[in-house]
Amino acid sequence: MLFKNIIGHEQPKRFLQSALQSGRLPHALLFHGQDRIGKRLMAKVLAQAVNCEAAPPLSPPDACGACRSCHQIDIGSHPDVTMIEATSGKGETEQTRDIESRFIYRPLIGSRKIVILDNADLLRQEAANALLKTIEEPPPDSLIILVSSHPESLLSTIRSRCQALRFAPLAVDTVQDVLQRRRGLSDTDARFLAMVSGGRLGLALEADVEALRVERAAFLELVSRNSLQSVGALFAAAEAVAKSEQAEAALGWLAGWFRDLAIIKVGGDPSRLLNTDCLDELNRFATNLPLEKVLELAEFVETMEKGLERNLNKQLMLEGLLLRLRAALQAKAA
Numbered sequence: 001m002l003f004k005n006i007i008g009h010e011q012p013k014r015f016l017q018s019a020l021q022s023g024r025l026p027h028a029l030l031f032h033g034q035d036r037i038g039k040r041l042m043a044k045v046l047a048q049a050v051n052c053e054a055a056p057p058l059s060p061p062d063a064c065g066a067c068r069s070c071h072q073i074d075i076g077s078h079p080d081v082t083m084i085e086a087t088s089g090k091g092e093t094e095q096t097r098d099i100e101s102r103f104i105y106r107p108l109i110g111s112r113k114i115v116i117l118d119n120a121d122l123l124r125q126e127a128a129n130a131l132l133k134t135i136e137e138p139p140p141d142s143l144i145i146l147v148s149s150h151p152e153s154l155l156s157t158i159r160s161r162c163q164a165l166r167f168a169p170l171a172v173d174t175v176q177d178v179l180q181r182r183r184g185l186s187d188t189d190a191r192f193l194a195m196v197s198g199g200r201l202g203l204a205l206e207a208d209v210e211a212l213r214v215e216r217a218a219f220l221e222l223v224s225r226n227s228l229q230s231v232g233a234l235f236a237a238a239e240a241v242a243k244s245e246q247a248e249a250a251l252g253w254l255a256g257w258f259r260d261l262a263i264i265k266v267g268g269d270p271s272r273l274l275n276t277d278c279l280d281e282l283n284r285f286a287t288n289l290p291l292e293k294v295l296e297l298a299e300f301v302e303t304m305e306k307g308l309e310r311n312l313n314k315q316l317m318l319e320g321l322l323l324r325l326r327a328a329l330q331a332k333a334a
Ligand SMILES: [Zn+2]
Pocket: 048, 051, 052, 053, 054, 063, 064, 065, 066, 067, 068, 069, 070
C-alpha cells in the first residue's frame, strides 16, 4: 500500500507527506480515531515511506511498494520496524520489556528505527512510564507511532508529547463505492455494510454481510410483536440477550433502528436509513409511535450505551427499554 492509494484520511496524509518533504517528521506521533478506521494501515505506509530505498526518493514523498525495505515492512520482517500490540492480556513486565528493548539499537538498514504501538491506551502503568521516558528522550533516528481508539485513556504527559493526528470516518458513499469495486457487492449490500460500519473502511472490507443480517434479525427480534406481546415475554427476551454477552451489539442495532424511525417520522432522506430492507416493519412502527416517543427511546438507547461502559446491569437496562417501547405502542393503540 502507498500513501497515494489510501482512501480518505486526507488531512493526516497531507500532514505526513509534507513533514517528510521538509524533513521535519516528529519523533512521536499519535494516530487516533475509531477502531478499524485505517490508523494502522497509515502507520505501516508511513514506516515504508520513511525507510523506502527507492532512489531518487519519490515526490511527493511516498513508499515505492517495490523495494526490499517496503516488502519487508509489508510482511513484518524489517529489522528496524516493529509493530507491538499492547493487549490487555499482556503483563506489565512483558509490556515494559517490549517498549524498552525496541529502541536500544540504532537502525540496521533503514534510516529510522520505527515502533508502531497499537492499542497504546492499554499499556499498564510501568510500561506507560517506560514509554513516556522513551518519548521524552527519544533515541536518535527513532520514530514511535502510537495507535489508539481511546486516546483519552493515555497518560496526558504522553499525549502532550506526541503530534496527534485524528482519523475521521469516511463518507458512507465512499465506503459503498469501495465495497462495490473491491468486493463486487451489490448496491444494497454495499450500502448496508457502509452504513453499519459507520464509515470505517477496515471494518467494512472484512465484514460478512450475511452474518450481519442474521445478527441484526436476532437483535431486532427484541422489538418484535413476539417479544412485546407480554411483560413475561419481554423479560425473557431481555434476559436472553443480556446472558449472550452481546448486549453491546444489540444496542448498536437498536440505536440504528430508532434512528431510522426518527428519520422516517421527520420525513428525512431515505438514503440515510440503515435498515432499508426492513421498510415495511419500520413503517409499521413509525405509524404506531409518535415522534416524541421515538426520540425519547433513541435517547434512552444512547444512555444505555453509556451505561454499558460503566458496567450497569444490562438486563435491567434492556428491560427498561422494552417496557418503555411496549407502553408507548400501547398508548397509541388505546
Ligand atoms: Zn520502497
